[in-house]
Amino acid sequence: METYPITIGGVTRHVPLIEPLPGRRIPLVEFLGDPELVRAAAKALKPFVPPGTEVLFTTETSPIPLAHVLAEELGLPYVVARRRRRPYMEDPIIQEVQTLTLGVGEVLWLDRRFAEKLLNQKVVLLSDVVSSGETMKAMERMVVRAGGKVVGRLAAFRQGGNPSLDVVTVAELPVL
């Protein structure tokens, strides 16, 4: 299997190259299962969390360990938008994501009990990898609908050539 070296916060991993579309290969970063890589990424991102931030907001599933470790480092709570409706949800906020890359629309779900944790709060959006920025846009809409205020947009990795995205990142992933 062909691999590619990626580095963040001084930690390097040789990750597999996957081909989500014909002729478009990308390194597959995996934070799940790798405490050392997550800790390094969280420490690299920590200085970019604006002072006064009150809660982090992320999505299921791969960014969860990063959000958790960064939140604990900052002494803040975090909220996770789910990608499936859970049976216990009541009056959830439902937000479609325009995922042009995959050609399919994904949907984010946020139970009202968790949406209330964003109300009148200064919120930082957090992803593991930002590419088109569409997931980040959907997250921002959810925060606004929940009555919160977005004060920062962070991702560990920026993938591909979209330097105009208003997202702070600390490492780059190529599209090969």
Added chain:
Amino acid sequence: METYPITIGGVTRHVPLIEPLPGRRIPLVEFLGDPELVRAAAKALKPFVPPGTEVLFTTETSPIPLAHVLAEELGLPYVVARRRRRPYMEDPIIQEVQTLTLGVGEVLWLDRRFAEKLLNQKVVLLSDVVSSGETMKAMERMVVRAGGKVVGRLAAFRQGGNPSLDVVTVAELPVL
């Protein structure tokens, strides 16, 4: 909203009561978003991880922060079985879960690249809540199919009256 007090590792939360089946109310523990509760649960579970354990194995989504923090405390990696097929998966191990509680079968997915991390390893199964034990049984089958050896079964909470389950837990959840 009615709540119920749950305590683990000296940390108490007043969590909502949900009614998954008519007349059967249970406290809804949420580790996602709560670094203090996760840290307390991980510290409570740590002494019960058998010496010689090489990797933890858990499932998406709610147990992920607990697995991550416990793995980091132990200096071990962990592997996460997914609940949806991901586009990048190759030759995954697919395992059905008999979830009698909900009356619907769930399926666990484990990409071959991650299954390889269980091969010839001493594996501890980890959940947040164990109830019927069916998810734990499915996880055990996956480890065996991946060529690993289960050396321990841990969960933060035991829910309802099934003391015969061969799972170590550090707190109890009632069925009201």
